[in-house]
Amino acid sequence: MPLLGGFVDIKTGKLDANASSVNGAYPFFTCSRQPLKIDEYAFNVDAILVAGNGDLNVKHYNGKFNAYQRTYVITVIKYDALDTRYLYHWMSKYVDRLRELSIGGVIKYIKLGMLTDAEIPLPPLEEQKRIAAILDKADALHRKREKSIALIDDLLRSVFLDMFGDPFTNPKGWKVEKLGNVCLKITDGVHQKPSYTDTGVPFISVKNITTGKLLFDDCKFISQEDHEKYYKRCNPEYLDVLYTKVGATYGRPAIVDTREEFSLYVSVALIKPDKESINPYFLKEALANPALKYQADRSIKGIGVPDLHLIEIKNFLMPLPPMKIQNQFVKRAEKIMQKSKKLNNALMYSQDIFASLTQSAFRGELTSQKEVA
The missing domain is CATH 3.90.220.20 (DNA methylase specificity domains)
Known part of the structure; x- marks a missing residue:
């Protein structure tokens, strides 16, 4: 070849x-x-x-x-x-x-x-162009669904701003707290590269959170023994918040919306909110706001590859409305998140279709019957 x-x-x-x-x-x-x-x-x-x-x-x-x-x-x-x-x-x-x-x-x-x-693999040029055209069509459908999800996410941010105002200026005069003061724990994943296995416990890194959601597709796996060792220090659980802290996609939060156990790499911070003080969904949306991202931008360390230290994350300043108002936001957001979930399911389906087409294409198996309708 x-x-x-x-x-x-x-x-x-x-x-x-x-x-x-x-x-x-x-x-x-x-x-x-x-x-x-x-x-x-x-x-x-x-x-x-x-x-x-x-x-x-x-x-x-x-x-x-x-x-x-x-x-x-x-x-x-x-x-x-x-x-x-x-x-x-x-x-x-x-x-x-x-x-x-x-x-x-x-x-x-x-x-x-x-x-x-x-x-x-290099089939004749005309065949390459035919393959590219088919994959372009499938990719366009995939991107259209991504844009729909982005619009839903924008709507959620709009509801957040309507209820709480811009966290940067805090126009409604909410109490301001350091993030570390309203969380039970802020830590990060294991600092050394683990021994990967073909199956086992999911091992999550920054690449599994680049969309702002926790995705298990394309994740690596580690043994149950290694997981139990790492989990003693860093134990992500249902309704915790993950926050990317290393690499170009630093500063992106995601809710842990599964009860399945997994372990984290050092590129991801684990934030355990004190649920008596702060609603996890409110926290996730606050961390996604440009005002909090600006604090991350100012705190970044490292030359070439961004690295956000835990102490900087703990010192993030954020407005803290009363829990009653936070819960009202979550109630309004639920319908929006339900729509987002449906769109994400459709997106995952289109990803599977695109992956299947791509695999067929570079095996020389992309016949006219497999083209996107």
Whole structure:
């Protein structure tokens, strides 16, 4: 099977992750799933972008942009043999293999050779374009459902602001408390890399919370013995709140909405709210608010890879309305969350369909009967 390096040119960006500009004119691709903005561009190409560390992910962009120094910029040089959209979809699948090959401690990274030496199936160019068109159609349906969920989430934030005001300015004069004062425990997951198993107890890292929800698909597993050892210090339970603290997607909360036991990696903080003082759903929505994210942004440590320390999380300041009003918010939010759950189920179904199509495509099994209706 041909090697990818014979058909593409691969460069990296030159900038630190903090080189972004809020009002920049060009996309700035880092290891985050969402590009930032920047004032100057260094590339003007049709490229596939692969995050080289942290949350490994793949993007496609055609135009002027800039890139973080650990972002790989891949451009096709043999257009008669490789279609760019086909490459994008293949790379989006191959990133699973890259995660297995990644090296390093807390923050995993990949090397150039893991890309250049990748074996890529190359059917005739017209067949590549046909495959890409089918996958584009399935991907568009998937993204449409993602946007619907985003609108539901926006509605929930709107209800929050209507009831409590902007936490940044606290216009309703609520009592202000440090997060650590209204929680029973704030800790994080195990700091060393565990020994993974094919089955066992789910092991959750930041990549399982990037959507703002706890997702068990594509998670790793550890043995029951290791889980029991880790669980003594960090014991996520039903209605606790998880908070991403390492990597480009730091500052995202998620409710533990399952009673299934699991363990956490160091990239995720465990927040156990004192339910006599603060409703977990109110806490989750408060942590998702830009005012709290701003505090996280100011507190971030580390060069290149963001790292939010536990002491900083404990010192977050947040308005604390009376519990009665918090509970009223949760009651109003329940109907919205029910709609969100239905949309998430539909999204998971479309993810399964897309994964099946992708797998068939790169096995040479994508017949016309399997195309998206």
